[in-house]
Amino acid sequence: MSPRRCALTCLLAVLGCDGDGAARFEMGVAGLSLADVNELQLSVVTDRKTVDCAAVTEGCVKDQFPASRFVELTGPGGAAQKAVRFSPDGGVAVSMSPGRDFAFVIEALGAGSPPQLLGSSCTYVEAVSAGSNRVSANPIFLKSDAGALSSCDPRQ
Amino acid sequence: MLTLVLLGAQGASAAQVSPRVPELDRAQQQVDAGDFEDAVVTLNRGLTQPDLTDDQLVELYRLLGLSHLYLGHEDGAREAFEVSCRRAPTTRCRARRRPKVRALYGRIKEDIKKRRVRQVTLTFEPLGAVKPATPLVVEARIEELALGAKAKLFFRRSGAQAYSSADFTRSKTAQQTFTATVPAYEVPDAGRELEYYVEVADAAQRRLAGKGDAYNPLVARVAAREADAAGAGAREPERAWYQIPWVWVGVGVGVAAIATTAAVLATQKQGATVQVDVMVKLQ
Structure with missing residues (x-):
């Protein structure tokens, strides 16, 4: 990488960390929130x-x-x-x-x-049992660094 | 004469003593004294008295006829003697000692025999058992009812002081049949007695015919109610509670209801409510 190209990459990275540019950056890497x-x-x-x-x-x-x-x-x-x-x-x-x-x-x-x-x-x-019950379900973990778990439609 | 009157009154009131009629005694004295005008006044006043017995009426009319006869009022005498003869037994409508009276009596008897003078006749069957709380219809046969004369049924509950009355009305189907009705509320209770008498009187309320009178009423007994009689006669023997069918019907219904409820509860799916809590986390 030439020194000029490296400087441009660093500038884009800095811009992507500020304000709206950060969101677009994350979407760009397909992570979940x-x-x-x-x-x-x-x-x-x-x-x-x-x-x-x-x-x-x-x-x-x-x-x-x-x-x-x-x-x-x-x-x-x-x-x-x-x-x-x-x-x-x-x-x-x-x-x-x-x-x-x-x-x-x-x-x-x-x-x-x-x-x-x-x-x-x-x-x-x-x-x-009959009457009231309470279930504390295991948490759902989303992959912040990846996209959807599956492309299937879960709806029944 | 007075003795005859008193004897007649006694005979008529075998069961109950009739009250004396003072006008009758007074008129008898006036006739004996030859004071015929006053006797007519006294006798007419006596005929207006209520509850006169047959015998008293006969004697009042006889004296009235006698007074009219001696006053020269043959028509009046004849009318009075006619009434007296119609009301009195045949044996008492006999010739008197006075020739004038005897001649007049003879003519009256002849007229009656030839039916020129028509006698009111009342035929009436005494009441049998009376139904309680039901209008009582009394039927009588009255013949030769003169114009202006009326027939009445007098009645009272046994023991009561006063009589009530009901007019006899002519039947539409039979000319000589008359009926009178005692209202249901006047009929005594079951087992009590109803006292009554029937009287035919002319326009001047002079008795022409009758059965019984106020002092010698006829008596009818009021029958027991049909329901009471039936209950008394056909009452079922008392049964134990377990012999009554309705008890077992009730028990059966109750058991069926309990069984149904138990079955429903046993087969019913009881629901469960589940509260699910979950967390979503980023990995």
Whole structure:
């Protein structure tokens, strides 16, 4: 690299670290931030012994299990469905049948159309009893230095 | 004469003593004294008294006829004697000792025999058992009811002081059949008695015919209510509670309700609510 070319590169780097130029820079390297998460989606899969959480979080869960393995959930909207989407700002309360051996899978959806899977978490839940239950799910880790986890559409 | 009157009054009130009629005694004295004008006044006043017995009426009319006769009022005498004869038993409408009276009585008897003077006749079947709380219809057959005359049914609850009355009205179908109705609320309670009598009187309220009178009323007993009679006669023997079908129907319904509720609760899926908390982190 000639001395002039090296000086230009250093100038661009300095400019990219200030104000709006920094954002454009990060986008340019395809990293993720929390603001990229548009919605979260909760799915509950039965028979946790057959669920490999490490493998499940590599792709969209709906593509890995037949529909019969997903528990019917009733979310804040009141409709029963296989998955409940909610805002990333907080948790969600769902109604379901009591039972044992579940895997709670929560997926982060991007804002695109169709949305992409940005990240997911998988949590084993031994039992859900009648009445009130509380599940603290494993966190979803987004890769700040990489793009979407998968191009699949997580919506069920 | 006075003795006859008193004897007649006693005979008419075997069950109950009729009150004396002072006008009758007074008129008898006036007739005996030859004071016929005053006797007519006294007798007419006596005929307006209420509740006169048949015997008293007969004697009042007889004296009235006698007074008219001696005053020269043959028409008045005849009318009075006619009433007296119609009301009195045949044996008492006999010829008197006075030739003038005897001749007049003879003519009256002849007219009655030839039916020139028509006698009111009342045919009436005494009431049997009366239904309680039901209007009581009394039927009578009255023949030769003179113009202006009326038939009345007098009645009262046994023990009451005064009588009520109901007019007999002519039946639309039978000319000589009359009916009177005692309202249901006047009929005594079951087991009590109703006292009554029937009287046919002319326009001057002079009794022409009758059955019973205020002092010798007829009596009808009010029958027991049908429901009471049926209840008394056909009351079922008391049964134990477990012999009553409705008890077991109720028990069955209760058991079915409990079983249904238990089944619903057992099969009902109780819901679970799960609050899920999650964090999104940058790696």
